[in-house]
Amino acid sequence: MNSRALDTSPSDGxxxxxxxxxxWWLKTLDRLERSTVADPAIxxxxxxxxxxxxxxxxxxxxxxxxxxxxxxxFVQVPVGCWxxxxxxxxxxxxxxxxxxxxxxxxxxxxxAALTGWVxxxxxxxxxxxxxxxxAVANVVAVACYSASLTARLRGRSAKGRLWALSGMAxxxxxxxxxGHVAYRxxxxxxxxx
Numbered sequence: 001m002n003s004r005a006l007d008t009s010p011s012d013g014x015x016x017x018x019x020x021x022x023x024w025w026l027k028t029l030d031r032l033e034r035s036t037v038a039d040p041a042i043x044x045x046x047x048x049x050x051x052x053x054x055x056x057x058x059x060x061x062x063x064x065x066x067x068x069x070x071x072x073x074f075v076q077v078p079v080g081c082w083x084x085x086x087x088x089x090x091x092x093x094x095x096x097x098x099x100x101x102x103x104x105x106x107x108x109x110x111x112a113a114l115t116g117w118v119x120x121x122x123x124x125x126x127x128x129x130x131x132x133x134x135a136v137a138n139v140v141a142v143a144c145y146s147a148s149l150t151a152r153l154r155g156r157s158a159k160g161r162l163w164a165l166s167g168m169a170x171x172x173x174x175x176x177x178x179g180h181v182a183y184r185x186x187x188x189x190x191x192x193x
Contacts, residue, residue: 099160
């Protein structure tokens, strides 16, 4: 056994590898927040979304009647379906259920994306940059689950499972990025109070 894998941080007993991964992730997020490379495209897209004639629907899409953003609520459909696909793919005889949940997850992307874009359009630059990366990870996830559904419908269940696992990896990255955006917004809002 590799003794290095068993090294722990002296402060809390966590594996050193976890601290290393955490430090890498936080450094990556910091770089992403500071990178201005995509700013012209981000600003143009934000302006375009803000200029859509949504009227009172904009407040509804933001979740104002609920008192909190609606995007995290709608995200539960695709994420829940796709996580269930990952579980059912290991259950014998559950191929039809996996295929159905894969499809329902794809249908659930539309309201999640719509509410997410409306929220994103008003984010400050640092959060908008991470939010754009979140959106890219979502596009990758949708592409993987679309390929998974196509493979499943063509009777290529093993290929469908592999695409679904790739999609779940993209969902995990997307969720971590989205969580960072939400936490930063929440932390900033609380700091301002």
